[in-house]
Amino acid sequence: xxxxxxxxxxxxxxxxxxxxxxxxxxxxxxxxxxxxxxxxxxxxxxxxxxxxxxxxxxxxxxxxxxxxxxxxxxxxxxxxxxxxxxxxxxxxxxxxxxxxxxxxxxxxxxxxxxxxxxxxxxxxxxxxxxxxxxxxxxxxxxxxxxxxxxxxxxxxxxxxxxxxxxxxxxxxxxxxxxxxxxxxxxxxxxxxxxxxxxxxxxxxxxxxxxxxxxxxxxxxxxxxxxxxxxxxxxxxxxxxxxxxxxxxxxxxxxxxxxxxxxxxxxxxxxxxxxxxxxxxxxxxxxxxxxxxxxxxxxxxxxxxxxxxxxxxxxxxxxxxxxxxxxx
Amino acid sequence: xxxxxxxxxxxxxxxxxxxxxxxxxxxxxxxxxxxxxxxxxxxxxxxxxxxxxxxxxxxxxxxxxxxxxxxxxxxxxxxxxxxxxxxxxxxxxxxxxxxxxxxxxxxxxxxxxxxxxxxxxxxxxxxxxxxxxxxxxxxxxxxxxxxxxxxxxxxxxxxxxxxxxxxxxxxxxxxxxxxxxxxxxxxxxxxxxxxxxxxxxxxxxxxxxxxxxxxxxxxxxxxxxxxxxxxxxxxxxxxxxxxxxxxxxxxxxxxxxxxxxxxxxxxxxxxxxxxxxxxxxxxxxxxxxxxxxxxxxxxxxxxxxxxxxxxxxxxxxxxxxxxxxxxxxxxxxxxxxxxxxxxxxxxxxxxxxxxxxxxxxxxxxxxxxxxxxxxxxxxxxxxxxxxxxxxxxxxxxxxxxxxxxxxxxxxxxxxxxxxxxxxxxxxxxxxxxxxxxxxxxxxxxxxxxxxxxxxxxxxxxxxxxxxxxxxxxxxxxxxxxxxxxxxxxxxxxxxxxxxxxxxxxxxxxxxxxxxxxxxxxxxxxxxxxxxxxxxxxxxxxxxxxxxxxxxxxxxxxxxxxxxxxxxxxxxxxxxxxxxxxxxxxxxxxxxxxxxxxxxxxxxxxxxxxxxxxxxxxxxxxxxxxxxxxxxxxxxxx
Ligand SMILES: Nc1ncnc2c1ncn2[C@@H]1O[C@H](COP(=O)(O)OP(=O)(O)OP(=O)(O)O)[C@@H](O)[C@H]1O
Ligand SMILES: [Mg+2]
Numbered sequence: 009x010x011x012x013x014x015x016x017x018x019x020x021x022x023x024x025x026x027x028x029x030x031x032x033x034x035x036x037x038x039x040x041x042x043x044x045x046x047x048x049x050x051x052x053x054x055x056x057x058x059x060x061x062x063x064x065x066x067x068x069x070x071x072x073x074x075x076x077x078x079x080x081x082x083x084x085x086x087x088x089x090x091x092x093x094x095x096x097x098x099x100x101x102x103x104x105x106x107x108x109x110x111x112x113x114x115x116x117x118x119x120x121x122x123x124x125x126x127x128x129x130x131x132x133x134x135x136x137x138x139x140x141x142x143x144x145x146x147x148x149x150x151x152x153x154x155x156x157x158x159x160x161x162x163x164x165x166x167x168x169x170x171x172x173x174x175x176x177x178x179x180x181x182x183x184x185x186x187x188x189x190x191x192x193x194x195x196x197x198x199x200x201x202x203x204x205x206x207x208x209x210x211x212x213x214x215x216x217x218x219x220x221x222x223x224x225x226x227x228x229x230x231x232x233x234x235x236x237x238x239x240x241x242x243x244x245x246x247x248x249x250x251x252x253x254x255x256x257x258x259x260x261x262x263x264x265x266x267x268x269x270x271x272x273x274x275x276x277x278x279x280x281x282x283x284x285x286x287x288x289x290x291x292x293x294x295x296x297x298x299x300x301x302x303x304x305x306x307x308x309x310x311x312x313x314x315x316x317x318x319x320x321x322x323x324x325x326x327x328x329x330x331x332x333x334x335x
Numbered sequence: 336x337x338x339x340x341x342x343x344x345x346x347x348x349x350x351x352x353x354x355x356x357x358x359x360x361x362x363x364x365x366x367x368x369x370x371x372x373x374x375x376x377x378x379x380x381x382x383x384x385x386x387x388x389x390x391x392x393x394x395x396x397x398x399x400x401x402x403x404x405x406x407x408x409x410x411x412x413x414x415x416x417x418x419x420x421x422x423x424x425x426x427x428x429x430x431x432x433x434x435x436x437x438x439x440x441x442x443x444x445x446x447x448x449x450x451x452x453x454x455x456x457x458x459x460x461x462x463x464x465x466x467x468x469x470x471x472x473x474x475x476x477x478x479x480x481x482x483x484x485x486x487x488x489x490x491x492x493x494x495x496x497x498x499x500x501x502x503x504x505x506x507x508x509x510x511x512x513x514x515x516x517x518x519x520x521x522x523x524x525x526x527x528x529x530x531x532x533x534x535x536x537x538x539x540x541x542x543x544x545x546x547x548x549x550x551x552x553x554x555x556x557x558x559x560x561x562x563x564x565x566x567x568x569x570x571x572x573x574x575x576x577x578x579x580x581x582x583x584x585x586x587x588x589x590x591x592x593x594x595x596x597x598x599x600x601x602x603x604x605x606x607x608x609x610x611x612x613x614x615x616x617x618x619x620x621x622x623x624x625x626x627x628x629x630x631x632x633x634x635x636x637x638x639x640x641x642x643x644x645x646x647x648x649x650x651x652x653x654x655x656x657x658x659x660x661x662x663x664x665x666x667x668x669x670x671x672x673x674x675x676x677x678x679x680x681x682x683x684x685x686x687x688x689x690x691x692x693x694x695x696x697x698x699x700x701x702x703x704x705x706x707x708x709x710x711x712x713x714x715x716x717x718x719x720x721x722x723x724x725x726x727x728x729x730x731x732x733x734x735x736x737x738x739x740x741x742x743x744x745x746x747x748x749x750x751x752x753x754x755x756x757x758x759x760x761x762x763x764x765x766x767x768x769x770x771x772x773x774x775x776x777x778x779x780x781x782x783x784x785x786x787x788x789x790x791x792x793x794x795x796x797x798x799x800x801x802x803x804x805x806x807x808x809x810x811x812x813x814x815x816x817x818x819x820x821x822x823x824x825x826x827x828x829x830x831x832x833x834x835x836x837x838x839x840x841x842x843x844x845x846x847x848x849x850x851x852x853x854x855x856x857x858x859x860x861x862x863x864x865x866x867x868x869x870x871x872x873x874x875x876x877x878x879x880x881x882x883x884x885x886x887x888x889x890x891x892x893x894x895x896x897x898x899x900x901x902x903x904x905x906x907x908x909x910x911x912x913x914x915x916x917x918x919x920x921x922x923x924x925x926x927x928x929x930x931x932x933x934x935x936x937x938x939x940x941x942x943x944x945x946x947x948x949x950x951x952x953x954x955x956x957x958x959x960x961x962x963x964x965x966x967x968x969x970x971x972x
Binding site: 063064065083084087088092094096098099100102103107111112114115116117119120159 | 337340343344347350351354355793794795797798799800801802803804805970
């Protein structure tokens with residue numbers, strides 16, 4: 009991965025474990041100034057851990073994480089310019105919305121006038137202006153999410169780390185947050201967000217890093233990811249469920265074919281990457297005809313992000329517990 | 336305007352704390368309830384009225400015991416009853432005092448043995464029996480403290496007096512010794528001089544024997560007389576010899592004259608014969624010639640005979656003359672001798688004249704000798720005096736130095752005897768400090784620990800940590816917040832204790848507050864450290880309970896600190912609670928004022944409170960640093 013001067017976030021060779029559990033195994037990726045990079049990965053793949061390292065909450069075992077030119081082992085240097093929106097809504101429930109804003113504003117070193125100005129502006133933007141004097145503990149889930157968001161934006165950070173911004177939110181709030189993130193990007197902020205929603209990554213992110221088993225298995229724009237996954241040389245085969253032995257045989261046979269580059273199989277779906285789409289289709293069609301019991305449907309198509317994810321990780325979004333929401 | 340960040344942390348924590356009405360209520364109520372509870376339980380009679388009931392058995396024959404008792408009275412802390420008159424002997428009184436202290440009738444009992452003054456002034460040290468009711472720790476504390484103070488005073492007075500006396504004696508002796516030291520060589524040289532003088536005189540006198548001289552003189556005179564007589568007889572003999580000589584000479588002269596005459600006649604005969612012969616003897620052969628010749632020869636012969644007689648006469652005359660000369664020589668010698676004898680006689684006369692003066696001289700010498708002897712005797716007396724003095728001095732020094740200085744410096748030893756009577760157990764002003772310490776320590780440990788654990792569990796603490804505000808400011812803010820709450824608690828406890836329990840304050844309140852805050856600070860940090868080391872609120876609370884329960888015991892509330900095993904004492908004496916309780920006790924109970932200032936630190940003139948405060952401060956700082964380090968470490972491990 010070529011390092012660039014515009015790289016605001018740059019991670020290389022990053023390892024992190026908790027005792028015997030190896031969570032991150034040599035992470036490599038970067039984020040350029042003014043773009044939104046999405047970390048897409050199944051639950052427990054180490055997204056939050058990676059973000060914690062990037063905001064200096066955790067120390068990596070080895071490797072470097074550089075933000076705005078500063079190694080995050082020395083996070084204090086850039087804390088004034090970075091923000092972190094945690095996965096959970098973290099603030100003092102017994103303080104009012106405004107008291108929370110004033111307190112964290114002070115911790116970011118803002119003057120009272122800056123707090124007033126930025127705080128009021130952000131409250132207005134996220135639509136919490138009326139809840140200024142409400143005890144934070146009394147806010148609704150969506151309102152909490154928004155407060156959680158703006159508490160990290162009071163100091164107008166250049167780089168924002170966002171952990172699962174829309175988990176468990178209603179579609180309206182979800183879209184509001186997407187818009188909000190987009191606005192921030194337009195304002196010049198670089199955003200690194202984690203998500204396990206395919207559509208969210210696809211819609212919001214300029215660049216996507218697929219995280220699996222502690223490593224970035226794919227990294228690039230959506231187009232680049234599709235190309236990496238096989239692009240137009242990809243045949244998607246849907247099989248009938250309930251025949252695992254037959255499936256295994258089929259995969260083994262196909263892997264031996266000379267025009268087949270790679271086979272990714274899971275229950276119900278087989279992706280065949282081939283150098284010769286026609287030969288492959290013909291071969292598969294023959295199987296379809298002869299043993300119609302197995303192959304249910306066959307399609308030569310551009311992969312979706314879900315397909316890419318499946319090819320990259322061998323796992324389907326259903327298997328990582330995604331709840332699909334209509335876009 | 337921006338204040339230091341920790342101020343905002345502090346303000347936030349306080350806002351959160353006081354927003355909850357129950358926590359606000361309890362920060363006030365909990366200390367109040369504890370104090371009220373204790374007050375109801377333990378009486379709250381306040382200070383001991385009229386002093387500690389004290390039994391005194393002063394059997395001391397001397398004055399030290401009285402001085403001692405007087406000093407105790409002067410303190411006004413002891414209500415003294417003297418039982419000397421009640422009991423016939425010391426042992427009975429002592430037993431009575433011990434028994435009644437044990438029953439709680441008296442708080443303190445003191446027994447002065449009869450030889451109390453005697454022994455301490457002799458430098459042998461005496462033991463004062465002290466009975467103390469140990470069931471009332473404050474009574475014991477205060478009683479001990481006062482008795483120690485009085486003992487110190489009396490001991491110092493006695494020991495310094497004794498030592499002064501010793502010094503004075505030594506100084507006097509020293510003066511005399513120095514004087515004597517100067518006199519001794521002088522005396523010795525005098526003695527030596529006198530000695531030579533005396534020996535000379537003695538020689539002289541030995542040589543002078545007047546009676547012998549007298550005898551010699553008489554002998555001499557006898558000899559002289561004998562000589563005179565001899566001389567006289569000699570000169571008579573010589574005169575006889577002279578006269579016989581001169582008569583002999585006359586006879587010789589006569590003979591000579593006759594011989595001369597005969598010679599002359601003979602010569603004419605010889606001439607005539609010779610002439611005859613000469614003429615006759617022209618014929619020599621003629622008879623006449625013969626005859627003539629014969630005649631001539633006869634004449635010649637006769638002539639020669641006469642001549643021989645004449646020669647002999649003349650020889651005799653010469654001999655006589657010689658004899659005469661010898662006699663006259665002898666005569667002159669004799670007269671010479673006589674003269675000499677006369678001279679000797681004259682000398683003898685002089686000698687005779689001088690003899691009485693010799694006796695006088697001898698007498699003089701004897702007198703001188705007697706005088707000298709007197710002088711020598713005098714000096715000897717002086718020397719003996721010196722010897723005696725030196726011996727005495729030596730004896731004194733040996734006596735004084737044979738005393739153990741410890742007995743001189745600590746002439747009165749206290750023999751503490753503790754009793755335990757529960758009957759009048761109402762002394763809260765002692766253990767109130769332990770109670771205060773426990774209340775504050777519990778709050779100091781729990782409040783910040785729970786606060787931190789809660790914030791950490793909810794995750795909001797993480798939000799604090801990722802801001803540019805460092806862990807130091809965040810911890811400092813939390814720390815000050817906790818201290819503020821503890822300050823409120825302390826104010827309430829102190830107010831309640833002083834109002835309701837009659838706890839008094841002898842030293843400055845600021846000092847008490849400083850000690851309390853230092854101690855609390857150490858516990859706040861300990862709480863934060865525990866909160867950082869434990870994984871959950873439950874384990875933190877259990878850990879804090881594990882710490883506080885032994886703390887209650889070692890604070891001396893239940894078991895007096897002094898009663899604990901030495902190992903426990905050693906292990907706990909530097910705990911913040913022990914140090915804090917001690918400092919507060921010293922300040923409020925005994926009025927010890929911390930002298931902490933640059934001067935006292937640099938000169939190392941630190942009192943017990945200073946030490947306690949310094950240790951507390953050091954511990955508070957160290958624990959604070961540890962809490963910051965641990966919190967930062969846990970935030971980013
Ligand atoms: N402090 C920790 N101690 C031990 N294990 C941890 C710790 N933090 C995370 N882990 C483990 O590391 C792995 C990755 O966790 P992480 O929170 O980074 O996953 P994630 O990708 O953010 O998951 P999700 O999408 O569910 O938020 C998980 O198996 C988790 O149990
Ligand atoms: Mg996560």
